[in-house]
Amino acid sequence: MGASGQPLLDVSHLSTSFFTDKGEIRAVQDVSLAIHHGQTLALVGESGCGKSVTALSIMRLVDPPGRIVNGQISFKGQDLLGLSEKALRDIRGKAIGMVFQEPMTSLNPVFTIGKQIGEVLQIHTTLSAQEIRQEVLHILEKVRIPSPEQRIDQYPHELSGGMKQRVMIAMALVCQPDLLIADEPTTALDVTIQAQILELLKDLQAEMGLAILLITHNLGVVAQFAQEVIVMYASQIAERAGVEQLFKNPAHPYTRALLMSLPHPGGRGKMLASIPGTVPSPLYYPHGCHFSTRCQEVLDFCSEKEPPLIQITEEHEAACWLHAPNPRI
Amino acid sequence: MQAFIIRNILQRLLLIFIVSILAHSVIHLAPGEPSEVDPSNPRMKPEDIARIRAAFHLDDPLYLQYAYWIRDLATGELKSFKDSQPVLQKIWRRFLNSLPLYLCTTLLVWTLAFPTGIHAAVKRGAVYDRSSTFIAYTLISVPGFFLSYLVILWIVNLFGVPVIGMKTFGMDHAQPAYKMMDHVWHLVIPSLMSALAGLAILSRYVRSQMLEVLGQDYVRTARAKGVQEDGVIYQHALRNALLPFVTMFGFLLPGLIGGSVIFEQIFAWPGLGRLGYEAILARDFPVILTLNFIAAILTLAGTLLSDILYAVVDPRIRLQ
Amino acid sequence: MVNKPTTHTIALMQDDPSSALPPQETPWQEFLRFFTKDTLALLGTIVLAVLLVMAIGGKVLTEWWVVFDPEVVRLPDKFLPPFSRPSVDILPPHDLPALGLYLLGTDELGRDVFARMLQGSFVSLSIGFIAVSISVVVGVILGGLSGFYGSLKLGFITVDTLIMRFTDVMLCFPTFFLILTVVALLPPSIYNIMVVIGLTSWMGTARFVRAEFLALREQDYVVAAQALGVPNQRIIFRHMVPNAIAPVSVSATIGVATAILTESALSFLGFGVQPPYATWGNILADGKGFIFDAPWLFFIPGMAILIVVLAFNLVGEGLREALNPKLRGR
Numbered sequence: 001m002g003a004s005g006q007p008l009l010d011v012s013h014l015s016t017s018f019f020t021d022k023g024e025i026r027a028v029q030d031v032s033l034a035i036h037h038g039q040t041l042a043l044v045g046e047s048g049c050g051k052s053v054t055a056l057s058i059m060r061l062v063d064p065p066g067r068i069v070n071g072q073i074s075f076k077g078q079d080l081l082g083l084s085e086k087a088l089r090d091i092r093g094k095a096i097g098m099v100f101q102e103p104m105t106s107l108n109p110v111f112t113i114g115k116q117i118g119e120v121l122q123i124h125t126t127l128s129a130q131e132i133r134q135e136v137l138h139i140l141e142k143v144r145i146p147s148p149e150q151r152i153d154q155y156p157h158e159l160s161g162g163m164k165q166r167v168m169i170a171m172a173l174v175c176q177p178d179l180l181i182a183d184e185p186t187t188a189l190d191v192t193i194q195a196q197i198l199e200l201l202k203d204l205q206a207e208m209g210l211a212i213l214l215i216t217h218n219l220g221v222v223a224q225f226a227q228e229v230i231v232m233y234a235s236q237i238a239e240r241a242g243v244e245q246l247f248k249n250p251a252h253p254y255t256r257a258l259l260m261s262l263p264h265p266g267g268r269g270k271m272l273a274s275i276p277g278t279v280p281s282p283l284y285y286p287h288g289c290h291f292s293t294r295c296q297e298v299l300d301f302c303s304e305k306e307p308p309l310i311q312i313t314e315e316h317e318a319a320c321w322l323h324a325p326n327p328r329i
Numbered sequence: 330m331q332a333f334i335i336r337n338i339l340q341r342l343l344l345i346f347i348v349s350i351l352a353h354s355v356i357h358l359a360p361g362e363p364s365e366v367d368p369s370n371p372r373m374k375p376e377d378i379a380r381i382r383a384a385f386h387l388d389d390p391l392y393l394q395y396a397y398w399i400r401d402l403a404t405g406e407l408k409s410f411k412d413s414q415p416v417l418q419k420i421w422r423r424f425l426n427s428l429p430l431y432l433c434t435t436l437l438v439w440t441l442a443f444p445t446g447i448h449a450a451v452k453r454g455a456v457y458d459r460s461s462t463f464i465a466y467t468l469i470s471v472p473g474f475f476l477s478y479l480v481i482l483w484i485v486n487l488f489g490v491p492v493i494g495m496k497t498f499g500m501d502h503a504q505p506a507y508k509m510m511d512h513v514w515h516l517v518i519p520s521l522m523s524a525l526a527g528l529a530i531l532s533r534y535v536r537s538q539m540l541e542v543l544g545q546d547y548v549r550t551a552r553a554k555g556v557q558e559d560g561v562i563y564q565h566a567l568r569n570a571l572l573p574f575v576t577m578f579g580f581l582l583p584g585l586i587g588g589s590v591i592f593e594q595i596f597a598w599p600g601l602g603r604l605g606y607e608a609i610l611a612r613d614f615p616v617i618l619t620l621n622f623i624a625a626i627l628t629l630a631g632t633l634l635s636d637i638l639y640a641v642v643d644p645r646i647r648l649q
Numbered sequence: 650m651v652n653k654p655t656t657h658t659i660a661l662m663q664d665d666p667s668s669a670l671p672p673q674e675t676p677w678q679e680f681l682r683f684f685t686k687d688t689l690a691l692l693g694t695i696v697l698a699v700l701l702v703m704a705i706g707g708k709v710l711t712e713w714w715v716v717f718d719p720e721v722v723r724l725p726d727k728f729l730p731p732f733s734r735p736s737v738d739i740l741p742p743h744d745l746p747a748l749g750l751y752l753l754g755t756d757e758l759g760r761d762v763f764a765r766m767l768q769g770s771f772v773s774l775s776i777g778f779i780a781v782s783i784s785v786v787v788g789v790i791l792g793g794l795s796g797f798y799g800s801l802k803l804g805f806i807t808v809d810t811l812i813m814r815f816t817d818v819m820l821c822f823p824t825f826f827l828i829l830t831v832v833a834l835l836p837p838s839i840y841n842i843m844v845v846i847g848l849t850s851w852m853g854t855a856r857f858v859r860a861e862f863l864a865l866r867e868q869d870y871v872v873a874a875q876a877l878g879v880p881n882q883r884i885i886f887r888h889m890v891p892n893a894i895a896p897v898s899v900s901a902t903i904g905v906a907t908a909i910l911t912e913s914a915l916s917f918l919g920f921g922v923q924p925p926y927a928t929w930g931n932i933l934a935d936g937k938g939f940i941f942d943a944p945w946l947f948f949i950p951g952m953a954i955l956i957v958v959l960a961f962n963l964v965g966e967g968l969r970e971a972l973n974p975k976l977r978g979r
Contacts, residue, residue, distance in 0.1 A: 021686065061552055085558070093555035100553075105546040109645060110568050120554050155644045171554060344814065348821050356834065463689070466966075470906065470959035472913045475951035478937060586823055591914055605826060606918065609833040617830055625821035 006077070007034035008211050009058070009179055014071035016050075016057045025282045027053040027066070029235045035179065040205065040212040042226035042243075044219065046279055050235040051215045052101075055181050058213075059098055060088060076178070094124040097172030101184040103164035107156035113167045114152035117174055124175050139170045144200060162193035166200070173204060180205075181213045186221070198225060219262060223247060228315075231255050234280055234290035237309060241316040251318035253295045289321070297322060337636055341629045348625040353395045356618050402619060409608075409616050416615050419604065420623070424585075426495060427593070427600030429512070431585050433520035438527040445528075446535025450543060451562055461532070468529035477522045477595050484518060491515050494597045519596040523589070531577075538570040545569070575642045579635025583628040586620060683971035690967020696960035704774045707767030716747045719768045719927060723759030728943045730754045731762075754945045756935070762949060769927040769950075773957075776843050776912050776928065777905035783847025785901050788854025789893070791816070795855070796862025797881070797889070813859075816852050824849055828911060832920050839922045842915065846908050854900050861893040895972040902965035906958040913954055929954050 016028040028050040035041045043051045056062045058073055060080065073080040075091065100106045108116060117139065118132045127135065133152070140148035143166040156164060165185060172180055182201065186194035198221060205212055214226060222229055222243065229246045231239045231254065239252040250256045260273045277294040280286055286293045288303040295302065302321055309317045310324055401407035407416040449458040481492050491497060496511050503511070542548065543566050551565040589602030601620070608616035684690060710716040725739045731754040735745050746761050753762040791812050799809030828849055835841045865871060871889070913930035915921040917937070922928045929950045936946035
């Protein structure tokens with residue numbers, strides 16, 4: 001972390017659930033996070049752990065039957081959850097930009113990309129059509145799309161996956177927001193393109209002073225990019241730490257297991273470690289600590305009481321009884 | 330694009346040829362002779378029957394009859410069995426009668442179906458959606474003539490709206506303005522009743538298309554950009570949801586003949602459907618055959634139009 | 650530090666119920682769960698069950714063990730409204746209605762409308778079922794052949810093209826007009842009507858089945874079965890047909906509704922089922938002449954058709970939503 005002052009985005013005790021006919025699915029439980037100006041916070045976890053829903057909740061884009069049931073979200077001092085729809089729309093696309101995981105389906109197939117990017121400017125600025133077009137060309141260059149003059153009038157299906165994602169990034173950044181929420185921006189892309197997109201994001205961040213909430217399940221990306229990391233498991237925060245601390249001294253058994261399962265140099269010829277069992281279904285979370293059923297270091301009462309986030313060092317917390325001062329047996 | 334159109338036209342021409350043969354065979358192979366039109370007519374002596382049969386080539390082999398039919402159709406010489414009037418002229422006159430009714434019905438269906446369908450989709454699960462769903466199902470399930478007669482009973486007593494024929498008796502000598510108003514007045518109930526079932530079906534389809542589109546990722550992107558909810562629905566979503574309906578424009582053409590038989594009968598509207606019905610009663614083969622054939626041609630033309638429109642409207646297909 | 654799992658941990662992992670997956674349910678149970686959620690579809694099913702009882706019971710009670718006689722003509726008692734009492738003094742005792750009153754009134758010949766409706770229910774329903782059966786059989790055969798053997802060539806044209814072009818030709822004609830034409834030209838008979846309706850409505854089913862077969866043919870398990878030497882018929886019937894059943898059953902249910910409506914329209918135009926058979930369609934058509942004098946003669950069959958057709962449509966739509974996971978929640 002190491003950034004001081006008021007956080008740009010302050011989320012405290014956010015809980016979001018989906019009320020379906022099978023029952024209440026608690027997708028996000030009691031998640032708190034803070035991002036400061038210009039900082040990158042990575043939200044890591046397996047599929048289904050609630051990281052995407054967290055991001056959508058921040059923008060209040062959760063569709064029914066989902067609903068934010070608890071928590072506070074404060075952005076630049078404003079309470080996002082209490083804002084009117086109109087005020088919220090002013091923030092979306094302008095102060096907070098969002099990039100989604102599936103570039104193939106996130107662009108409207110019947111509008112040109114120039115029109116789609118330009119729309120953001122149309123809504124949030126008073127620029128003329130000419131000026132908008134100039135701005136769009138400008139941002140297309142910035143996201144390193146070749147021949148922007150041609151591309152601007154093309155339709156999404158004429159672009160490759162990587163270029164579509166660049167268009168999404170352009171749409172999110174064209175109004176120079178303070179915060180970019182990137183939900184697995186590279187997951188659906190080829191490995192080589194992944195690297196390019198990440199490079200792009202890094203450069204843009206440096207250039208624009210962007211704060212980034214980066215959601216990913218790829219620890220490698222986290223290591224390159226983030227300053228602070230939050231690891232989520234089964235709708236809850238398992239561990240929060242600065243990126244170096246996380247990789248050097250992982251405190252939560254889940255984080256440790258994740259890191260162990262990465263292929264590492266010197267491990268040649270040995271079997272890849274994996275975490276036994278499977279991620280629990282959100283309808284049937286285990287009693288007590290959600291990870292207790294798969295944990296290698298589980299203690300007797302881990303399955304009785306949920307561990308709170310326990311401070312380990314000043315900027316390192318983990319939700320694990322192993323780190324409690326007096327673990328009661 | 331041109332190759333696409335030409336290929337489509339050629340395919341359809343082939344189909345038209347096959348259809349004409351099929352239609353001709355089916356109708357001429359059916360039992361029941363045109364000369365049985367009026368078996369109780371004492372004036373129909375065997376010589377008369379033989380004369381009619383010779384005049385209409387009924388004793389010739391089937392393929393010759395087919396050839397005669399096509400030749401007569403093409404030259405406009407095809408005559409009805411019933412009254413020896415040229416078939417094409419009869420059809421044309423009745424077509425002009427059917428046209429305003431059909432246009433009115435179609436207008437009603439399409440202008441009402443979209444707002445109701447979109448509204449039901451946007452407010453899914455709410456009272457409006459559930460009640461309009463139920464009403465739609467009821468309208469689809471009710472026998473057309475049942476509802477029409479009920480309405481006739483009511484309306485005639487309540488409002489005095491005309492429900493018989495195209496114009497009031499004696500109106501021919503009135504001033505043009507009054508004649509116009511009379512025509513329109515006569516159109517109201519028949520077109521409304523014809524429109525109900527189509528309205529129900531189309532609005533359901535609009536609703537399901539909108540629901541599917543509203544669940545797409547790009548709608549979420551639009552919201553994330555800060556687009557107003559109206560803009561999300563009417564620009565981002567609707568534009569995509571409308572694509573399949575463009576193809577349905579093509580199917581408007583064939584509807585001219587099909588659905589109208591019942592309603593024209595109920596409201597005594599002298600149109601194409603009624604012509605078909607009368608021809609069937611009279612075993613007037615040329616008229617029956619030609620009507621069916623024209624219906625088939627209209628269908629093929631309609632689907633061609635749909636295919637072309639779809640290519641024009643959907644950028645993904647256009648650039649193939 | 651990663652410790653070795655303790656026996657305790659292993660015990661936890663093995664039998665911890667709270668980390669179990671949700672209870673498995675068979676596709677049938679899943680289908681039932683969704684279907685029963687839809688109240689309208691459930692209502693429809695109840696109505697249809699009642700109809701079935703009525704139809705079968707009706708056939709029995711009006712023709713075999715005659716309790717309600719639909720054919721007795723009682724001129725003194727004509728045009729009586731529902732719930733009227735018969736003229737006990739004038740009519741001979743064996744002509745009196747079974748329940749002591751005319752439940753649904755009498756028609757222009759003094760016949761018991763209730764009995765006629767009972768008799769008609771069986772006929773109307775059987776017209777619907779037989780017509781739909783014909784269309785389903787034709788549709789499944791043609792669609793299946795086209796989907797599975799489609800690329801086989803007969804001369805210069807493939808099976809698929811042949812069947813699909815034929816389907817296109819059939820689709821060219823406006824259905825009702827075609828039915829009317831054919832029915833009117835053939836001698837009037839209930840069987841002709843069933844067959845004609847059946848032979849003009851198979852096209853949708855054929856398309857569905859062909860689409861399903863085309864999709865399924867590419868599935869790995871089909872290729873695997875073929876590699877194992879499983880004969881084609883077995884593959885088709887044991888694996889592919891069950892998958893294609895879902896859209897076909899939806900289509901069939903709605904098809905019965907359409908067939909009943911078509912029959913009533915044909916009756917209205919005078920080309921429907923002729924006496925002595927009574928169907929709801931021809932009772933309705935006869936009744937239209939007496940709307941002012943005896944409105945129940947028109948109203949009752951009309952409402953009956955409406956309710957039954959509505960029930961079929963609701964059940965059909967319910968089936969569609971319950972069987973197709975992608976459409977759920979629409």
